[in-house]
Amino acid sequence: MTPGGARGEAMKLYNSFLVRCWLIRGPSEEERVVIDVEHIQTGGRLRAASLDEMREWVLTSCRAAPPTDAPREEARSSGGEAA
Numbered sequence: 001m002t003p004g005g006a007r008g009e010a011m012k013l014y015n016s017f018l019v020r021c022w023l024i025r026g027p028s029e030e031e032r033v034v035i036d037v038e039h040i041q042t043g044g045r046l047r048a049a050s051l052d053e054m055r056e057w058v059l060t061s062c063r064a065a066p067p068t069d070a071p072r073e074e075a076r077s078s079g080g081e082a083a
Contacts, residue, residue, distance in 0.1 A: 015062045016040035019054070041065050 020036040035048040039061045048054040 011067075013062055013065070013067060015058075015065055017058060017061075039065070 016039075018038045018040060022034040022036075024032045024034060026032070033049060035046075035051070035054050037046045037048065037054050037057065038044070039058075042061070042065060044061055046054065046057045048057065
C-alpha cells in the first residue's frame with residue numbers, strides 16, 4: 001500500500017473553521033486586529049492578533065484532527081444537510 005492510499009491517491013483531510021474578525025480603532029486612529037477562530041470538529045479556539053498566527057493554528061489543527069468524512073457534494077449543492 002502506498003502512503004496516499006491503495007491506488008496512490010492523495011489523502012484529503014476535511015476540517016471546518018468559523019472565523020470572526022474585529023478591526024478596532026483607537027482614539028488616535030491606530031488599528032488593531034482581533035481574530036477569533038473555532039475548529040468545528042474539535043471545538044478548539046484561538047484568539048489571534050494576525051492572519052499569520054491564525055494560519056499556523058489552523059494548519060496545526062488540521063494535521064492533529066482525527067480524519068472525518070467531508071460533507072457530501074450533493075447535500076451542499078442542494079442546500080440540505082450532509083448525512
